[in-house]
Amino acid sequence: MRKKKLMTLLSSLLVVSAFLSACGTNEDTPNHTTPNSNTNAEVPATDAQNTSQDRTLTDAVGHEVVIPANPQRIIASYLEDHLVALGVKPVAQWSVANGIQEYLQTEIKDVPTISYDLPFEEVASFEPDLIIMDSADMAAGEKYDQYSKIAATYVIGSEENNDWREELLKIGEILGKDKEAQQVLDDYDATAAEAKEKLAEAVPGESAAAIWLVQKQFYMVSQDLSSGTVMYDDLGLAVPEVVQEISTTGTGNWLPVSLEKLAELDADHLFLINSDSDTGSEALKDDLWKNIPAVKNGNVYEFGKDTSWLYTGAVANSQMIDNILDSLVK
Numbered sequence: 001m002r003k004k005k006l007m008t009l010l011s012s013l014l015v016v017s018a019f020l021s022a023c024g025t026n027e028d029t030p031n032h033t034t035p036n037s038n039t040n041a042e043v044p045a046t047d048a049q050n051t052s053q054d055r056t057l058t059d060a061v062g063h064e065v066v067i068p069a070n071p072q073r074i075i076a077s078y079l080e081d082h083l084v085a086l087g088v089k090p091v092a093q094w095s096v097a098n099g100i101q102e103y104l105q106t107e108i109k110d111v112p113t114i115s116y117d118l119p120f121e122e123v124a125s126f127e128p129d130l131i132i133m134d135s136a137d138m139a140a141g142e143k144y145d146q147y148s149k150i151a152a153t154y155v156i157g158s159e160e161n162n163d164w165r166e167e168l169l170k171i172g173e174i175l176g177k178d179k180e181a182q183q184v185l186d187d188y189d190a191t192a193a194e195a196k197e198k199l200a201e202a203v204p205g206e207s208a209a210a211i212w213l214v215q216k217q218f219y220m221v222s223q224d225l226s227s228g229t230v231m232y233d234d235l236g237l238a239v240p241e242v243v244q245e246i247s248t249t250g251t252g253n254w255l256p257v258s259l260e261k262l263a264e265l266d267a268d269h270l271f272l273i274n275s276d277s278d279t280g281s282e283a284l285k286d287d288l289w290k291n292i293p294a295v296k297n298g299n300v301y302e303f304g305k306d307t308s309w310l311y312t313g314a315v316a317n318s319q320m321i322d323n324i325l326d327s328l329v330k
Contacts, residue, residue, distance in 0.1 A: 057174065060157025061136050063144065067174060068129050068152055074175075076132035077118055079156075080104055081164075081313030082171040085184045091126050102306035103319055124150050132174060135161055164312045188314050192234040195321045199235055202329040206268040207238035209294075210309060212254055214275035216283050218262060219254035220246045226253040226312045227271075230320050237324075240267040253312075263288045269328060270294040275305040301327040 055067045073091040076083055080093055084107045093100060095113035114122055118138065123131065131153040133139045139147055139155050147153040154174055160166040165185055172181025210227045212219040221228045223239050224247065231237045242265045246255050270292070274281055283289060294300055303309055303323065308316035 055176070057154065059155045060160070061139075061144075061155050063148075063153070063155065065152050065154045067154070067176075071130035071152075071175070073126065073128045073151075074130045074132065075114065075118070075123060075126060075128045075151075076134075076171070077114060077116060078134045079132055079167070079171060080108060081311060081315045082168045082181075084108065085168065085314040086172060086175065086177050086180050088175065088177075091128055101311060103308035103311065103316060118147075120146050120150070123147065130154070130174075132156065132171065164314070164317075168314060184314050188318060191318060192230075192321060195325055196234065196236045198325060198329050199237065203237075203268070205238060206328075207240045207266070208269040208271065208324075208328075209240050209243050209265060209267040210271040210273065211257075211262070212273040212275065212310065213281065213283055214305075216276065218257050218259060218283065220257040220262075221254055222250075222252070223247045227309050227317075227320055228253075229312075230317050231271075231324070234317070235321065235324060237269075240265060242266060254310075259283065259286060259288045262292060265292050265294070267294050268297075268299060270300045271309065271323070271327070272300055272302045273305070273307055273309045274302050277304060 053069045055069075057065050057067055059065050074083070074088065075092050076090055077092075077094040080090060080101060081104065083090055084104055089108060090111060092114035093104075093108055093111045094116055096116040100113060112126075114126065128151040131147055131151050133147070133153060133155040135158065136155050139153065144153060144155070156167060156170060160170045168184060169178070169181050172178045208231050210221040210231065212221070220243060223232055223243050228243075228247075232239050242261065246257050246261070249255055274284075276283065289295060301323070307323075308319040309323070
């Protein structure tokens with residue numbers, strides 16, 4: 001699944017970063033606090049739930065799951081954007097190597113971390129009353145039985161997993177927050193529509209691309225996934241030809257692209273997510289990079305490795321919209 005491929009890419013890159021750090025090289029990933037030793041400390045899931053009794057729902061792989069009334073200790077690894085949007089605080093948050101979703105930390109900075117692959121003993125140590133899985137692969141084979149012995153376990157399907165809107169609505173259904181989830185979407189759409197109008201006035205017909213630099217490798221966001229959907233679908237920015245071409249080469253959110261290919265990039269504006277800033281950003285010193293039209297024209301807008309641009313969801317996308325407006329609307 002596309003979203004799972006992004007998780008795999010993030011995980012692989014951050015694991016490599018951790019290894020390099022151990023060898024004395026600067027890290028490419030943000031630091032975070034080690035989980036509290038008292039991982040069983042009560043962390044309220046939300047101030048008020050809409051459910052007063054247990055409900056039985058069928059998940060994406062056919063399990064009939066008894067969702068507890070008013071779950072208070074939720075683990076929904078890599079789904080935290082949706083939880084935050086719904087005003088729900090999980091009992092543990094996704095992490096890999098030394099990386100977490102930094103853009104969410106205003107809301108969940110005090111929440112201890114859990115390994116991205118959800119080891120059984122680690123999950124059990126948090127004493128969850130509800131586990132929501134990001135994909136069927138995470139609970140394949142006998143894994144589901146192991147997790148379901150710990151707590152009620154619901155698996156999200158690939159259709160929802162690849163569409164943040166549908167996934168948010170599904171999380172809302174699981175938690176009995178259907179109306180709240182729809183309101184989040186309505187508010188987001190209103191924000192995006194207003195931003196689209198401002199951009200149409202400020203940069204009519206102009207194009208943009210998003211590039212991620214990590215460990216000297218460039219990646220370009222697909223035109224119909226992640227921040228690509230924000231720029232092109234939600235905000236109406238034009239899609240450069242190179243972005244269209246690269247988007248056909250794979251199914252992931254972020255696709256590898258050579259510097260030689262980037263030299264052909266015909267974008268008016270370039271959003272750069274730079275995860276190499278701590279190690280000198282050597283790739284940005286290459287003449288090929290310097291001769292990209294948007295670079296030559298001073299239309300590059302740089303964001304750090306802690307940015308929301310590497311994720312997707314109502315919270316992440318809203319932050320991207322703010323970034324785009326701040327960059328392009330003078």
